[in-house]
Amino acid sequence: MLNENEDYKKEITEIKERLGNIQKDIKNLMENTNQQYIDLLLSNSKKEFITALTGYLNHDIENTLEKGMIIECELKNECKVIFKTFLQKNxxxxxxxxxxxEAIIENQAELNKIKSEAPFEKCKTCFNEISVLFEKQVNLMRxxxxxxxxxxKKQDISTICEETLVKHVLEPLSNRQRLQILKSMANDTKTFSSLSELTGLKGGNLLFHLQKLLDGDMILQRHERGDYMLTEKGYKLLVMLSEVNVLSGQKTD
Structure with a gap:
């Protein structure tokens, strides 16, 4: 069991490293492409990663069940199908x-129900392996x-730094025209002149608002005097604001 845990930790570390490399590639590409292309790249990378990870999980299920279940049991094949179906569903x-x-709670309840219907004392051995696999999957999701x-989530909320959040998120977003600028970049990059036409702001006034968004890492300029575009942070904040807008019952523009 110790060696299996060490192998699992090693595999998770390798997966995290791959994710880190993908994030670096995306960050580099952000300086030379628009948000639509980044989203497509991220979506394709995620699909490939999830496919590989699903293959690993299915292999882990098959391999662990075969090794961990009691060999001399008349119900082994029947139970293996039940366990495999449950773990693949999770x-x-x-x-x-x-x-x-709620999804994890429901699956945990289903596992407990299957366990309560086990007919033999020796079933505990098999259920111990299933519980370990289930917990491993949940930890991977975390x-x-x-x-x-x-x-x-409540613990995460308690770590919020009010000063930082106000300075780098709430204050930059607290202006209608700055929010208008962010929305305009959701699908494409924008030039200074196009933003001036959109907002009605000229010269220094527009630069002031752009600088606020630049300082908040919500947008970036591709190069000096180049187009402006959303950062990953800016895009995520727009998505969050869209969800808040729906909850507030307000219609979108």
Missing amino acids: ASLINQDNIPE SLCIYSTNQE
Whole structure:
């Protein structure tokens, strides 16, 4: 079990390194391309990564079940099908961008139900292996930042630095024209003149607002006197604001 845990940690480290390399590539490309292309690149990279990760999880399920289950048991093949179906169902959640806590709770309840119906004392051995596999999958979801419990989310909220959040997020977004500028870059880069025409701001006034967004790392300029474009932070904030807008019951422009 110790060697398996070490192998698992090593595999997770390798996966994180691959993710880090992908993020570096995207950051470099941001200086030379527009947001639409970045989104497409990120989407394709994610699909390839998820496909590879799903293959690893299915292999892990098959390999662990074969090694961990009691060999001399008349129900082994029947139970293996049940366990495999359950674990593959749980592993499929990894395709989601955000896994709701209820989904994991439901799967845990399903596992407990299967366990309660086990007919033999020796079934504990097999269920121990299944529980380890299930927990490994959930931990992987946490590592990928696509799953967290409500308690963990509350802990994240408690770490918010008010001064930093106001300075680098709320204050730059607290102006209608700056928000207008951000929205205009959601699908394409913008020139200074096109932003001037959009907002009605001229020269120094427009530069003031652009600088606020630049200082907040929400936009970047491709090169001196070049087009302006959204950063990853700016794009994510727009998505969050869109969700808040829906919750507030307001119609979008």
